[in-house]
Structures are given as C-alpha cells and as structure tokens.
Amino acid sequence: MEIPIVNFEGYTLEESNxxxxxxxxxxxxxxxxxxxxxxxxxxxxxxxxxxxxxxxxISKEFFDLPAEMKLPLSRSTYxxxxxxxVSLERExxxxxxxxxxxxxxxxxLLQSDIKWPExxxxxxxxxxxxxxxxxxxxxxxxxxxxxxLGLDPDVFVSAHKCxxxxxxxxxxxxxxxPPVQSxxxxxxxxxCGEHSDYGSITLLFQSPEGGLEVLSRSGEYISAxxxxxxxxxxxxxxxxxxxxxxxISAIHxxxxxxxxxxxTRQSLAFFVHPDDEVLITCCDGSNKxxxxxxxxxxxxxxxxxxxxxxxxxxxxSSIQEFASSHxxxxxxxxxxxxxxxxxxxxxxxxxxxxxxxxxxxNFNIPWKKFPEELIQxxxxxxxxxxxxxxxxxxxxxxDMMQKSLHxxxxxxxxxxxxxxxxxxxxxxDVVTGDMIGSGYDSLVKELQNRIENTKHSTTAKMRKRKLHxxxxxxxxxxxxxxAIQDTYGCIKWDLKFLPLGETAESQQGSREKLQSLFKLNAxxxxxxxxxxxxTFYTQRKDINNGKEIKYLxxxxxxxxxxxxxxxxxxxxxxxxxxxxxxRNVDLTGERLLNYMKTVAVAKSKRFLQAVAKIQLMRGEHxxxxxxxxxxxxxxxxxxxxxxxxxxxxxxxxxxxxEVQMDQVPLTPTIIVCGQSCYSxxxxxxxxxxxxxxxxxxxxxxxxxxxxxxxxxFNIHYPAGLASTLEFLQRxxxxxxxxxxxxxxxxxxxxxxxxxxxxxxxxxxxxxxxQ
Ligand SMILES: O=C(O)CCC(=O)C(=O)O
Ligand SMILES: [Fe+2]
Numbered sequence: 001m002e003i004p005i006v007n008f009e010g011y012t013l014e015e016s017n018x019x020x021x022x023x024x025x026x027x028x029x030x031x032x033x034x035x036x037x038x039x040x041x042x043x044x045x046x047x048x049x050x051x052x053x054x055x056x057x058i059s060k061e062f063f064d065l066p067a068e069m070k071l072p073l074s075r076s077t078y079x080x081x082x083x084x085x086v087s088l089e090r091e092x093x094x095x096x097x098x099x100x101x102x103x104x105x106x107x108x109l110l111q112s113d114i115k116w117p118e119x120x121x122x123x124x125x126x127x128x129x130x131x132x133x134x135x136x137x138x139x140x141x142x143x144x145x146x147x148x149l150g151l152d153p154d155v156f157v158s159a160h161k162c163x164x165x166x167x168x169x170x171x172x173x174x175x176x177x178p179p180v181q182s183x184x185x186x187x188x189x190x191x192c193g194e195h196s197d198y199g200s201i202t203l204l205f206q207s208p209e210g211g212l213e214v215l216s217r218s219g220e221y222i223s224a225x226x227x228x229x230x231x232x233x234x235x236x237x238x239x240x241x242x243x244x245x246x247x248i249s250a251i252h253x254x255x256x257x258x259x260x261x262x263x264t265r266q267s268l269a270f271f272v273h274p275d276d277e278v279l280i281t282c283c284d285g286s287n288k289x290x291x292x293x294x295x296x297x298x299x300x301x302x303x304x305x306x307x308x309x310x311x312x313x314x315x316x317s318s319i320q321e322f323a324s325s326h327x328x329x330x331x332x333x334x335x336x337x338x339x340x341x342x343x344x345x346x347x348x349x350x351x352x353x354x355x356x357x358x359x360x361x362n363f364n365i366p367w368k369k370f371p372e373e374l375i376q377x378x379x380x381x382x383x384x385x386x387x388x389x390x391x392x393x394x395x396x397x398x399d400m401m402q403k404s405l406h407x408x409x410x411x412x413x414x415x416x417x418x419x420x421x422x423x424x425x426x427x428x429d430v431v432t433g434d435m436i437g438s439g440y441d442s443l444v445k446e447l448q449n450r451i452e453n454t455k456h457s458t459t460a461k462m463r464k465r466k467l468h469x470x471x472x473x474x475x476x477x478x479x480x481x482x483a484i485q486d487t488y489g490c491i492k493w494d495l496k497f498l499p500l501g502e503t504a505e506s507q508q509g510s511r512e513k514l515q516s517l518f519k520l521n522a523x524x525x526x527x528x529x530x531x532x533x534x535t536f537y538t539q540r541k542d543i544n545n546g547k548e549i550k551y552l553x554x555x556x557x558x559x560x561x562x563x564x565x566x567x568x569x570x571x572x573x574x575x576x577x578x579x580x581x582x583r584n585v586d587l588t589g590e591r592l593l594n595y596m597k598t599v600a601v602a603k604s605k606r607f608l609q610a611v612a613k614i615q616l617m618r619g620e621h622x623x624x625x626x627x628x629x630x631x632x633x634x635x636x637x638x639x640x641x642x643x644x645x646x647x648x649x650x651x652x653x654x655x656x657x658e659v660q661m662d663q664v665p666l667t668p669t670i671i672v673c674g675q676s677c678y679s680x681x682x683x684x685x686x687x688x689x690x691x692x693x694x695x696x697x698x699x700x701x702x703x704x705x706x707x708x709x710x711x712x713f714n715i716h717y718p719a720g721l722a723s724t725l726e727f728l729q730r731x732x733x734x735x736x737x738x739x740x741x742x743x744x745x746x747x748x749x750x751x752x753x754x755x756x757x758x759x760x761x762x763x764x765x766x767x768x769x770q
Contacts, residue, residue, distance in 0.1 A: 001216045003224055003232070004033045005041040011144075013046030013136050027148035034145070034235050038250035039214050041230040042141075047133050049229045052205045055130045056266045059174040061120045063103055067582035068700045071624045073115055074586050075106070082171055083108040087583040088178070094193025094253070096371050098186040101177060101256070107131055108171040110164055131172040134203050134270035135163045138170075141201065141233060142272075149243065155283055156200065156242075159274040159294075169199070169273040169298055177211075177265035180256050184574060191265065192254035194372050197236035198301040199273035204232040207266040215251040215373065219382060224252070236271070238297060242280050244288040251372050273298060359403045360411035365419055366399045381425035389446070392419075397450040407451050409444070416443040486544075486714040488742045489735040491574045494544055495537045507538045511555065514564075518557040528558055532567040539568060543713055549688040552713070559712065560685070560692040562701055569708045575734055578704045584732045588764075589627055592731075595764055596634045610637035621678045625699050629677040632703065635724045639756060642720035646706070647672050648686070656684060656694035664689055667718045668709035670702045687713060707733060716744040726757045731764075 006029045010018035018026070033040035062070070067087070075084040083106050089099030107127040116124040142156040162168040177191045191211065206212060206226045213221040214234075224232060240249040257263055274280065276295035282288050367375070374392060377384045384392065400407055400415060420427045420440040428439045487493040498507070510531045517523040517531075532539075539556055547555070558564025562578070569577045601608040614633045618626060636643050648664045652674045659671060668687045674680030683702035685693040687709050696702040707728060710717060717725040722743040729735045729742070739753060 001037065001218065001222055003037055003039045003041060003214065003222070004029065005043055005227070005230065006030060006033065007044055008042050008046075009044040011140065012044055013133065013140070023147075027144050030141075030144055031148040034148075034247040036248075037214070037216065038240075038248040039224060039232060039234045039252075041227055041232055042137075043227075043230045045137050045231050047137060047231055051130065051133065052268065055126050055174065055268055056205075056207060058120060058123055058126045059105065059176065059268075060266065062105060062117050062123055062174075063176040065117070065119060067579055068625060068698055069117075069119065071582055071586060073105075073117060076586065076590065078109065078114065080108050080166075082106055082169060083114075087586050088579055090583060090586065092193055093195035094190070094372060096188075096369070097193045098189040100193055101180055101185065101189060101191045102175050102254075103178070104173050104175045106171050106173045108169065109166075127172060127174070130268070131164065131270070134172060135170070137231065138163070138201060138203060138270065138272045145201075145239075145247070149246065149283065151283060156239075159278040159280075160200070160272065162275045163272070167277070168275045169271075169295065171271045171273075173269045173271065175267045175269065177254065177267075179262040179264055181262075182256055182259045184570070185256055190253055190255050191257075194251050194253040196249040196251050196372065197234065197271060198238065198298055199236045199271050200239040200242070201272045202234050202236055203270040203272070204234065205268040206232070207264075209257075209263045209265045211254050211257065211265050212267075213253055213255060215253075215376065217248070217380070219377065221253070237301070238274065238280060238294065241289045241292075242283055244282045244284050244286045246284070251376055360400075360414040363400065363403060363411075363415055363418075365415070365422070366395055369395045369399075378423040378426045381423075383426050393443075393446045393450050397447060397454060400447075401451070401454060409448065412444050412447045412451070413440075416440040416447055419443060482716075482745070484740055485716050485742050485745070488740050489711065489729070489737050490572050492536075492571055493540070495540060498537050499534065502534065502537070507535050510535045511538065514556070514558055518561075525563060528563050529567055532558055532564045533571065536568060536571045540572075549690050549692065549713065553690065553692055560687075560705070560709075562705065565705060565708045565712060568712050573711060573735060577708050577733070578700070580734050581700070581704055581707075581732050584734065585624070585628060585631075588731060589624075589631055591767075592631055592764065593627060593634070595767055596638060599763070599767060600638060606640075607638060610634075617676050618678055626678060628703065629699055632724070632728075633677070635727055636721075638760070639723035639727070641722070641724050642718075645718050645720040646670060646724070647677070649675065650684075652680065652682070656691040659684070659686070659691060661686070661689045661691075665718065667715055667721075668706045668713075670706050685709070687715070710742065717742050719744055723754055723756050726754045727760060730757065731761060 006026065008026070010016075010022055011026060030040060070085045070087070073085045075081060075086055078084045086104040086106065088103050089101065091102075091104075092099050105127075110128050110131065112124060139157055139160060142160060143153050146155040146157065147153040160168070160170075163170045175192075180191070194215070204212070206224075208226045208228075210223070210226040212224040212232075214224050216222050234252070235247045235249045237249045239247055254265070257265075274294040276293075278294045279291045280294055280297070281291040370378075370392060371388070374384055374388045377388065396415065396419070400411070404411070417440050420443060424439070427443065429442050498504075514528065514531050514535070517528055535556075539559060542552060542555065553560060556564070559568055566577050569575070597611060601611050611634065614630060614637065618630055632646075633643070636646065645665050645667065647670050648659075649672045650659055654673055664671070664686050666688055668685065671684035671686055671691070672680045673682040673684065677699060680699075681697075683696040683699060684691050685696060685702060685705050692709075693705060696705065707725070709715060710725070722741075726741065726743070737753075741752060741754060743754070
C-alpha cells in the first residue's frame, strides 16, 4: 500500500476556479485516502518548496544555538504550555519508549511582545507567516472534508474559527532531529515514537532525508518519503472520533537512521485543533462516541506524552528511575519493586481494602499503558502478534503485582476474562474460527507464567545485590578501590583495541592535526569533533597511564575545551554532557528550587538562614543561568559542604597567570572572575592547580567542564563536595550507577551510594506541589 498523491491544482491557496465536476473528483480522492490510509500527499497547494525551505533554514539557525541560549525559551517559561522550545528527549510520543531523539520549537502564541530567539533575526516573522499559510490551506481542506462526507461543507470549518488566537490550540511545530550514533541510543529509542496526532488534521513537511513511516491498515509500516513541493496531510484522533471512525488517524513514527548514517532531519508539522470550547459530536448523528469538549480531550492527550498521569510530570525521568530502583533496596513495609508512582496510591488504599479477596474484580486493566500499535490491532479486531501479546501480558502482570504479591489462579482468571471480554475478536482462543474452552484459557496461562517468572527474577536480583554489597568491604586493596572509582559511571573507560583501520601513526597524525587546529582563530568544529572521536583510544591510554594534566594540555588541548571534552565525555560515559544537563535543568531545576525554598527551609534554621543569604546575593539577577547558580549554591548549603572546594574567587580582570594557585584546590575548580557567581561575566577552570581554560563565557559551561573533568581525568570527588557532586551527577547529568561512589577514599568513607543524596532524591520525587 502507498500513500496517495492528490493534485490540488485549480483549488490552490491563490485560486478557486475549479469546476464542480473536478471539485467532486477532488473530494472523492480525499475521502478514499482518508478512509483507507489516513494520510495523503497534496501537490500544487500554493505552499511552495521555497517557503518550506526558508522556514526550515531559519529554524536550523535556532536549533544550532548553544543549549543555554534556548533554555530561557523552554515551554515551561511561557503562559501557554504548548508554546516554546522542547529539548532533546524531553517528549516521548510513545510513552513505552525512552524520550524521542528530537528537538522542537512550537509556535502557538503569535504576538511579538513575548520572548522570541534574540539571536535569530526574523525567526518569529517566518514562523508566523508560515503558520498563516498553513491555516489557510487547512481551512480549505476542512471544507472539502465536510463536502466529501456529503455534509454541510462548513461542518468542520465552523469549528475552527479561532485558529491563531488564544481560543484555539492550533500549533506550528518545527522539528530538528540531530545526527544519531545508533550505538549511543538507548534501547528502544526512536527519533519519534509511534503515535497518532491528537487534533483534527496535521500538515507535515519533511526535509529531503525523509524517514517518516505510517502504519497501514494491514499492520505494516509503509514509508512516507519526501516528495518535493507537496504537503503531507493526515487525519488526527479527534477527527476520527468526529467522523465515527470513517476517517482514520493512522499511527506513525520516525525510526533511527540506519547505522553509519549521520544525517540530520527536519520537519514542520502544523497541528490543527478545533476551537477550545467546541463540543465534538459524531457528525453522522450515530453517537458512537459521547460528545466531548475539544480542549478537555486535548489536555488529556498532552499529559500522556509529557509523562504518564500517575507521575508528576515535572519530575525528571532520571530522578524517577533512580528513586524507584533504589526504593526496592531499602527495607520497609511496602518494599516490593513497585514503580515510584504507584507506591502512594497502593498504600493509601490498602487500609480500606479487604485483603486480597476482591481486588481482581475491581482491577483496572491498564489499557492506557498498552502500546498504540497493540491498541490499534485490538480496536480493529485483528489478532496481535505473539510479541505484542507478550508485551500486553507483561504490562498487565506488572500492574497486578502492585495490587498483591499473592496472586491466585482465581485472580488471574478474573483479569483474563475481563481482558478477553473487551476484545473477543482479537484475543479469544480459537481454532479455525471456533472458540475453544472458556475462550480465555491461554491468557490465564500466559499471565500465570509471567507472574511466576517475575517472582523468580526478583529474588535472584536481591540475592545478587547482597553478594555485591558483601564484597564492598573496607578490606579491598587501595588500587582496586581506586580502579572501581575511576571507572565509576563509565561505559568505555579503557579500550582494548584501536578503532578499525587506525594505527599508532594515524592517531599521531590526527593528534597533530588537532594541535594545529587549536592554534586557528575559527577552526572547523565538525573536524575537531571527528578527530577527537577518532583519537579517543589514545586519549584514554594517555590519561589512564597517568600522564600529567600539564602534558595532557599540551598534547590534547581540545580535551579541556567544550567541544573536545563533550566528545570525550560522551564516548566515556554514554552521556552528552551539556545537553543532558540543560535538559534536566529544564525538567527538574524549578522543582528543586521550589523544594529548597519551601520544604527544606522548614526543616532547618541553619539552612533557612543560608537560603536568605543566597537570595540576598542574587538580588535582581534573573535568568536561567542564574537559576543554575542558585541551585548549586543551595545544594552546597543544604548538604553543608565546602563552597571553596568548588569555587575560587579572583578579580574580574584577573589573567590566568595572575591567579594565586596555592589558594586553589587540586581538584577541578571553577575560578569565578568577580565577587560572586551572579556578578561574574567570565569563569576559568583549574585542574591540578593548572588553569586549563581561562575564558569560559557562561556559568553553565564552567559547571559542565568542571564536572566533566572528574570523569575524563580519573579524579575522585573531594570528600568536602561528596553529596553535592553526587546529586548533580545523578539528577542533572543522568549518571546513575546502582552501586559504588566516586568520592575519594577517606578513612571513614566506604564504597556505598550516598544516603543523603538518596534521601533528597526520594523526597524530591515524592513531593507533590499543589
Ligand atoms: O517529523 C516528523 O515527520 C513526524 C513528526 C510527528 O509526527 C509529530 O510531531 O507528531
Ligand atoms: Fe505526528
């Protein structure tokens, strides 16, 4: 099956001189496409490829800005939650997968008196004028859609009167998909997860790399390639509901590019929504679905892609994951391996529930957690593949085990029966068309097997964990302890072999090239990245053999620079240094600040005073960089740690050679050129009492370079910063080892995860704001 191409000639944005015969033909082709595939290419719409390219080019200028310049434009900073920048991996369109490998900017508010990217002149104008072009085209299509169903041609149009105002959620989204190194992607991660769109219709324009795939009615993904000069249009969920499933909203996705393909990708999506207060009632009068208010429906759907409803959507996933994985290790009445989000709910209800007897009858099948693809199969009465069925069983059992750890066959039978009752066509036991047994015996068996397996795997894990802890004793020889700490959080600490095709000579050649690039005024950044990646093996060898910082600085100058360190750090830990940090600040920073200033202050007078002092120092300084400073200062005070082990202060005009090095710690230290972080405009970094960077223009960069240095150069966290650094590591740099620590070995310290950090992470993730 292919996506049809329909010619809009004669009905373009500029002309409407179409004969009634051609108009009817146009309506018929659209209807066929919308009922069979849900997607259609429109050619000759009046929106030209040139217009599309212009919007993509200006968008690319925005996406190329350093992350900290985009942070102040985050979605969370606008009055409208659907306007603004969405950072990489922030959104998961398929909630079962890790965050999508895409960045986006949504234009929902059009006025000029709000924040727009300052450094990209013309950005707002280009987005807004393209928004208007897409609006006009959408209204034309909506009119044809009404007509094609034999209804009043205005039936849909009249529900979209307010596009572009605050009474309508229609949004233009420009998307950027950075190059992907498939070996760095998380398991199951895609560029854009499987989903269907929420509103009425969507217009889509892709860059020439293509990559979009659409799930066909027969259950296979078909490619939706780039066709120059066309607009790809698809039906969204609310329209499917509106037309009582006559028009279909197809699932689509953007998979990762094939290994070795380092293409980027861009797209523009114009999501058309009905006006907020419109009541969507099945247009054929069938009442197949109850009437629903447009905005209520959409709000519900948005919540799903920014975190499941059960969890507080402002908590970062790394906190959630870490807190839940460690809860099971701490003993207590409810210490099963429940995900964090379910704990409070199940303990709350347990006091008023008669134990175990009837939970299964009231058990809510977690339909919402089923993958979209499975739901699509069930809804269409198709039999899911064995793999989909296993996934369904896994999801259901996971929820059942949160209700009770003693699940009897009766419980499983009740649940299986309820599942099969809803989708008999897809799930009943049948042999050549006849139902066999009760119709749900296989599902009962599958659920029971899964429950048994899950129980076994939890006990095995607990036993293993205990063994590990026993081996983490203070008896370990110091070299072994140091080696564990050096490799802490790393995935490629030491490489056994040179990359294929590389020799000692070629590595030497690349190193010399890097050295000469370092001397240039504006060296080619891509070349630096490529050469740094290619020589990672030799860099690691030099570092692990103990080469001193001053020689590393001569041999690998870019290692101490933002680009080079980012590449080295990413190879070493699998984490992109600054991007991850900025994303987590976007997700969790505000929450941390609020928690510190409302909850934590109430617990300690000392901390209350420290917070007042930090706020006084901040004064009128606003901005996201300042928020990060405040966050770090608050953490240092909260843990009662040593600020002067992280920061040294010098005059704002001080040169690298003038810094009094004997005052500076040996560990990576941020040298603040000014009286406070807030008033400073320049920072330096010292490692081993050597200034390795003398002109860092932003606090966030300085913090990332300081943090990255601990990992890249095998340096242990100083005891005086143990908790602050581990908290930053887990919550903001997403490095979450299950065990161990990177804190220097002192007589009293041991190799365990820091309890204070753990407690703060859990308090923070459980804290519910009003
Ligand atoms: O980038 C694309 O082509 C797909 C984007 C998409 O489907 C969406 O954001 O809803
Ligand atoms: Fe989509």
